[in-house]
Amino acid sequence: MRGVVSGLRLEMLRALLGDRRYIPEFLMPAPERMDTRFADEVALVRSTPEGEVRAQLDLLRGSGALPGALVALYEDPERQLGRLAAEVQAYWQAAVEPVWSRLAGVVDAEVGHRADQLTSGGIVRVLGNLHPDLEYDEDALRILWPTWESRNRLDGAGLLLVPCVFAWPSLLVDTSPRRPALIYGPRGVGQVWDSSARASAPPVADLLGRSRAALLATLDLPLSTTQVARDLGLSAASVSEHLSVLRRSGLVASRRSGRQVLYQRTALGTDLLGGASTIR
Template identity: 35%
Template sequence: MLQLTVDAAGLAQSRFAVSPLHEVAATLLPWGLRPRPGAAPWLARARRTLRHEQLPLLTACALIDRGYVPDFLSPHPAGPAPTIDEELALVRATPADRIVTELRVVRGGRPHIGLDGRGSELPTVLREALDRDGAGIADQAADELRRYWDLTFAAHWPRAKAELDADVDRCADILARRGAAALFSTLHPGMRWRDGTLEVASRFCGSMDVPHVVLVPSLLAQRPTVAVDQLAGPRLPPILNYPVGAGPTTAGDGPLAALLGTTRAGLLTALDHPTTTTSLATANFLSPATVSYHLGVLLRAGLVTRTRKGRSVLYRRTPQGSRLTN
């Protein structure tokens, strides 16, 4: 359990931020082994990009299985909704000594400043970065993040951002109607506010006084995580990433997903009303070709029907498909 103590002034300053690079960094964490409901299509696409494109720095970070990605890849959100270009500019401006310190954290296997340099072996690209004292790594990281973004996220970000903004609006309504203390407990079952302290379920234990908290909603995060910029000291508040709802799809990871696969289960669940392939693709952050393939499988199995209305082709669940989803 992590305990963050926030006084009244800090509570008043706590805010939300929607960050594109925090979503990108989430795909580098070892969550692909068991993705949260709705995240599987995102993670599968991201992993394909890492496998097939020349992104050596990001690929090396994704191969590390300790659940820590260097913080400079997802800088502290300067405002409520930074653009990808603004965040990449911050990455490019990262001092080399900070990069070296964070790579030593990776090598040591735990986020702790002042490691003696001993620990497990780093991937070659990260080891070479340490050997040259971090020179050129900020530019390489920004260039790779830009390519990774363009290939994997750019086309889907408007829809994803709308989902994240909607959750922030939901929280604003709770804040106005029930107050700040009630808000934190509605974000996730692993978070609660008690006696001036924000408690976050975590495999790490500790407590700290913080100036305030920046809350960053995520469609990919499996659980709440707290990131503290130890290099910045008390100047920057911790970032608390928390998972939004059930993610882009609502099929969950139960028996239906086990039977059909997460993507098909999500599409079948979404077909309460006649819907086009394009609408399903947009809502589930998939390509139209991918949605068309899975709908074809569901159609041949008798779980959906297909009808034409003008120039549009509409899909809807059959009674048999509805019995499965229920």
């Protein structure tokens, strides 16, 4: 994406992300619910109170001078937040939206995995293997960073877990009293770019048909009917029909996530793809 992004005007966004130690919280507002849309998050950035913008910019610059690209934002947050939102929107359309179905698939798989862990082992199991920099013991969550010291009590505020493909292998911590959050890399992050399973689909087409074979290969991550239809260039009605056949055959499983139903290849479906050459 570097060639595409290099032509965008992202001065303010680059300046806000220039310090590896701190990212202003208003740039990544915590989602209100799981089915939050990108447009909702951009609207939250645009509506950040002026006092919060200035306070977080003060944290960003520390004892030094504020980067020149952020001076106008500091002096007139209400007007400049619109420009910042436009930069975020432009970056999203150029670099993220084209691969969003794959990113969302990894995140949805992670949410399902953590939900299963919570059901079977409680919060101890969920936090016990979330990230190597975390240690959970006796109702205390320790962040194992030798150069950072901070003590916070949740006091009923809860803890928001945010799986993020771009966070790997780092851990990001938001200690905001309103919505404390841990932002971490989800399991299977390498699957975002791994097309080996999908590349093995054509031999199976003799058995399943080309469309169903391509659909089965695509579902290494949980995706909705709409996402699959867009990725494969098929109609939603056609995809829905193929999914019904694959699910009855035990090759695909489904589960509900918020307002949508997600489909993912089962172990049997993966075995079928892996054994394509033998079957043929």
